[in-house]
């Protein structure tokens with residue numbers, strides 16, 4: 001007991017930053033005279049000049065005084081530079097490929113391989129040292145990525161929990177007998193759904209699903225809510241409040257967080273009612289009434305709900321990229337962006353120029369026809385306001401962007417628990433290049449009026465705290481994993497700082513940023 005108290009006292013002493021050693025290190029790294037920008041343990045962003053000492057992948061000292069270091073160590077001159085915690089993207093889909101859809105994978109196996117080989121470095125190149133895959137539907141891909149010699153840390157939610165006959169099962173046109181084979185959730189409070197006798201419903205209970213997810217080394221559970229305001233005719237089942245409350249309670253008992261995909265007012269109201277921890281996506285669907293669909297005046301009801309989300313400190317991932325990556329793909333110049341040559345192999349860059357790779361754009365262009373057929377009651381009143389599909393798309397994306405901006409600005413002004421996530425890989429569209437997509441997402445936050453300090457916090461402290469990872473990442477405190485970025489510019493002054501990285505430290509390993517690019521792969 002006495003020893004424990006002594007250890008605690010020493011830890012307290014070190015964390016005050018008053019001790020300067022001597023530190024005896026065997027594989028140390030000392031970052032000298034650097035501007036240290038990080039949240040303290042209470043989440044307050046601090047900025048001061050000082051020293052960071054790393055040994056064995058951990059931060060062992062961080063403070064204003066130069067520490068007395070003995071043993072084997074390297075030094076980095078941080079003069080004029082900024083040290084920040086590595087960035088966290090808390091919403092990615094690592095098995096999705098930015099540019100190759102699931103049908104194309106077999107016939108382009110080499111490109112698929114090249115893509116996945118580049119993926120970890122691409123995230124690191126833009127400073128993402130931690131990724132959270134919210135729907136681990138392909139555990140083998142995650143396993144392979146975890147074997148990469150240089151990679152971000154990866155955490156996962158389990159495979160997404162779907163209730164029988166929900167939005168995705170219906171929209172994916174999954175045949176009924178195939179649906180029964182999925183690990184679906186049986187909503188025992190919903191009597192609309194009938195099951196054949198051969199189905200063992202106890203295998204599809206809340207308890208059974210959650211214990212499976214907990215066993216697989218996940219930190220969270222993802223689920224979803226979609227309603228008619230998505231523009232589709234609602235022919236699917238939505239979960240009942242009771243089953244979702246059961247799911248959340250069971251997940252919490254297993255120390256798992258619950259992330260809910262909810263893009264609408266109704267969905268986010270449902271998320272609040274059911275004690276969801278983290279809402280995925282901004283509220284971009286405001287109404288199921290077509291005549292109100294393009295109206296961008298935030299209704300009072302919605303404001304009230306967003307304030308409640310702020311006050312309750314519910315995690316909130318705006319994910320502008322889901323919508324704006326679609327807008328980018330229509331624009332048709334994204335595939336020519338010079339940055340892609342740093343991220344991908346030459347053959348992958350060539351692929352993006354091919355006719356075959358334009359499938360994502362073609363899907364969006366075909367959407368009016370699809371909606372007209374599927375839900376004319378909703379679609380026609382909107383389409384009739386425009387003389388062409390092009391004009392409609394332009395106005396539609398403009399109104400989506402404006403809606404998300406208004407929602408996110410209101411949340412930021414009320415100090416909501418904003419969490420930085422990109423939905424990287426959404427729909428496999430090529431306008432989500434790993435890493436670079438995060439830089440674009442940040443620009444969207446900035447354009448919406450979110451202050452730089454809040455963007456910084458959302459991508460570091462808030463994400464770490466919300467996902468239960470603050471013990472090891474999210475700040476530069478003593479004992480944290482040495483995931484650190486050395487920037488040439490101050491991220492509290494300019495967003496460009498996130499694209500002007502000199503070094504990335506991952507688990508204490510110092511990597512020059514340019515060595516993470518695709519052209520450099522051949523040098524090694």
Ligand SMILES: [Zn+2]
Nearest residue numbers: 091093423426
């Ligand atoms: Zn997602």
